[in-house]
Amino acid sequence: MDFFARFAVPNPGPTIYASMVAIALTMVAIFVGLTYYKKWGYLWREWLTTVDHKRIGIMYLISALLMLFRGGVDAIMMRAQTAVPENTLLGAQEYNEIFTTHGVVMIIFMAMAFIMALMNFAVPLQIGARDVAFPRLNALSFWLYFFGAMLFNISFVIGGSPDSGWSSYFPLAGTEYSESVGTNYYMLALQISGLGTLITGINFITTILKMRAPGMTLMKMPMFTWSALITNLIIVFAFPVLTVALLMGTMDRLFATNFFTTSNGGMDMLWANLFWVWGHPEVYILILPAFGIYSEIISTFSRRNLYGYKSMVISMVAISVLSFLVWVHHFFTMGQGALVNSIFSITTMAIAVPTGIKIFNWLFTLRKGKIVFTTPMLYSLGFIPIFTIGGVTGVMLGMASADYQYHNTMFLVAHFHLVIIPGVVFAMIAGLFYWWPKMFGFMLNERLGKWSFWFIAISVCVTFFPMFISGLDGQARRMYTYSESTGFGIWNLISFIGAIGLAIGFALIVYNIYYSIRYSTREIPADPWDARSLEWATHSPVPEYNFAIVPEVDSTEAFWDYKKKGYKLFKGKYEPIHMPNNSGVPFLMGLVFFVWGFAFVFGMWIFAVIASIGIAACLAHRSFEKDHGRYISVEEIEKTEKDLGGAKE
């Protein structure tokens, strides 16, 4: 019994018991359902072992939506708890766990997965490639992310959630002040999914650099692909920093080392420093793909080419460099003095310049255009004003002396939500609506889509604008309650009302998906939006080889030229296409990593050793494996193309 005692949650409440029941019921339902409909084989052959970038993208998408739900429920609970003074809906401990998991889930497991989803789906199509450079590694990336996310989420019902904030500052996150295994989960889950992210970074840089369609020089790439290239560059150089920081944190917690302790020469500030050396570039990892998506959508629905293509690219490169030079602004108040703070203030505010360039370029893309208000376009247009508010408050936060007053307050919370929600979440939803027909061959309902937009856009403002005020009035963040005399009550109540509006907006999106699956017409053209880049030049849904003939490109908007100027995209004739084989190893390896992580969380060293050997065995297997892929014959291509409504010339 002693062995199992460690898995108990330290302070269980009704929410935890309810989650346990819900998880158990869902698992049973999935299991029974798969068995009853005899779908195990289908699931294994078509999804769990797939190396197809489009399917991996869709799996990322499903996971991201699940995580959005989890993080959203956390958010609602937090807003409900603080809606009135002295509320007793949640206890301090529950509240602390909830805001910690809200942060981690939303950033690492929702937003990251969402950008991975859209990148995986769209980038190879946009550059006219058959797949990514390393399809097998791509599957491994997904399964590492997925099992990392699962490991993090089971902490809620097994052993206890992390409770020291998403930034997990030591020594609060050390063994002395966080005795439960929660922070172990944090360290290991982030490590595993971070490894997956790093692999994706390498994979996509190689893909974009080496696998572009003939004629597509770097300066002729679609803007989303450019943003993906820059993003992955940041990933490759930022994630190793997190890897090291997490490793040190794990060793402090499991092996009693003194990296971040306050005795024996440890330095708690080092964690904060390293966390933000990674953490700030991470913000740009999230926002740059979003900028790419907006560039595509705004140009498509203004019926105009993107204004200032070159300066768009240059500003992204500038952002990628600057993103590594500003991290200290996350802890101006740590006492490092006026000189250091002045330097990092200036670099921080400098980022506003390239960002401003992008905003003006988008505005001038709209100018002289013919603006069509589709759902993806509405989100993109909603993004500009709200993000501007978030952006200018960011400049305000960048001023060190003033930051001494904003730091750790609701003002900061308002700022970063008003950057991340219009910046990232709007872009993800816009991208979802935009590429949905290409993914699934039917469109999402526009009426419901517009309703959800208005709900979300207005509610974002209602939720987060009051926080600027309560922040300036002295409300610190992460307080589970406050007394009535502070006068914060009214602002938090307004926030809660806004949060309900957000929840309704997201529920409408889910309903939209359900509604559209049932009622939407399947008879849609391959290019329903009258778009401009290559992914719209192939069928919907996309055949596994993407393009029957590799397109040849001559401008930034080859597909537009094909439609308007009669440019010939597909020259030559069908040839056998080489494709990679499916493999179950990435899935198994992810599973072994999950066991490995779980064993480390609880310090069960025998299992840890066995799992480590398992990982090594997977690697060795890969080393010796002979797998040359397979060929799709010309007859097969002809048949597929015919079934999909006639070959493209």
Added chain:
Amino acid sequence: MKIKWALLTLIFTIATVLTGCEPLLVLDPKGPQGRTTADVIMISIWTMAIVVVVVFALYIFIVRKYRASNQSEDYEPPHIEGSLKLEIVWTAIPVLIVAFLSVVTVVSTYKVEATPEGYNEEPLVIYASSSNWKWHFSYPEQNIETVNYLFIPTDRPIEFKLYSYGPISSFWIPQLGGQKYAMADMVNTLNLAADVPGEYSGRNANFTGEGFAQQTFNVKAMPQKEFDEWVKEINATAEPLTEDKFEELLKPGHLGQSTYTGTHLTFSPPPEGHHEKGDSGNEEVQPGSSKKEQDEEVDHSKMNH
């Protein structure tokens, strides 16, 4: 379209509230440091308001004018690569704005980090240490110690020495000035001053676990004379702070306010010496001196404490 009006209304509401009847704590400063930060905040708000107005005006104009329903059926939007001139304009103007704000930032940051000027008296040194989830204030000069409340004289600079008996905390009195971290392995200095007698609220602003929300303290600023009387009275009436008593106070939990004579600094000194260990990394800044001299310097600085 609705959203823009909603946004504008909200911005005006905020502007009204910021300047309006019920001042927000941060914008209602009661000392020179707080006034500096409040001024910086207002300067930045107005500068940024100009940016927001320009962007919004441009945005509303463009989106209204170029919407498809406002165009003829056969209008074909032109292909425009960009305009070097315009792009230089919207690079240069933000650069100027950032340069202006940089100057404001650097000047004000040095100002709030330094001892406030214009006072004749020497700064009053108060050691403020946090423990889960309390604040301990030691007045070495007056030889008294308080828990969870702070009395300070007005019109005199106060030099807070911040450190922690637990996780990283952040010492913050919004009406007097910005916050700074209190950490376990070093002492940070925070310079504040109050000009106006009155009661202000202070708190720990950095998350420290379960009892974080209630880790607050009260600040009472009063003329020097009253302060001296208070010190005298405490010295006459309060019990001495023993080591055992202090150990008891440190235990995690919440406490009310209490007062003692003597300070814990005598038996539980602040971690000032520790940071010297880190400081000897200075050999990378001043590489001129040899190893031996470095060691001597370290010893020397240790003797100072």
Added chain:
Amino acid sequence: MKELFPPKQVLGFVFSIVLTVIALSVYFLDMSFELAMTILLITAFIQAAVQLVVFMHAGESKDKKSIYTTLYYGFFIALVTVFGTLLTLIWGYY
């Protein structure tokens, strides 16, 4: 047998041994911290360059530009991390 030992690589190896010996001087000779760090920085970065160019053939393929960009970016980030961290946590701290 001789063809197995191309002069370029042999020279590269000899050169890196020489650089190691020069670096060792900071241990055996008595010199100021400043001079010693200068010597170490120079020898270490030259040695790294020798490895990358002579042994790893960083510039031999068509992807030369991508490879060098990656390396420069990597070194830039590493230096920013090292010096930024030192500036923040030690030199700039008072």
Added chain:
Amino acid sequence: MKVDHSLPLEYGTEQNRLNILGFWIFLGAEIALFGTLFASYFTLVDRTGSGPTGAEIFEITPVLIETILLLTSSFTIGLGIHAMRLGKAKAMITFFAITLLLGLGFLGVEIYDFIVYIHEGATLQTSGFTAILFLTLGTHGAHVTFGLFWGAFIILQVIKRGLTPETANKAFIFSLYWHFLDVVWIFIFSFVFLKGMM
């Protein structure tokens, strides 16, 4: 698989070229990883708590042996790749085997060094300095250990399958990895050991 015979075998196919570029980008990530370790090392180097300092535990002899072993192994694997490009599989295998033996020797001396440190009271848990010392050296050492297995697998594959575009590609990428470990060691040698001892 189309093989381009105008290029060396390891660059022969499109997938091979992708693999090599991808691995270079991975090395970029490794630079950031070791950069972070160095940043942490320099931050913690003087924070020795009650434990020993670097000058007290470092010794020049084993460090010098390790350096020579690794430098030489980096040279021999370079020769191995050269032999591979000449199509001499046997010479290549010999050079690779020598490389791995030298690597094994390096690892042996490093482990011996660790044992000495621990005997002198510098364990993983002693201080901030010892923690980052073991982590920095250990991360490099773990890379070498991983390399030993990887290299052995490649030798086996070359013996079994001969020099094909696939095995040549793997061998070349492994050589990049091994050279890179030498680069990292040069920095450890200079800025951990020599700086710590002078």
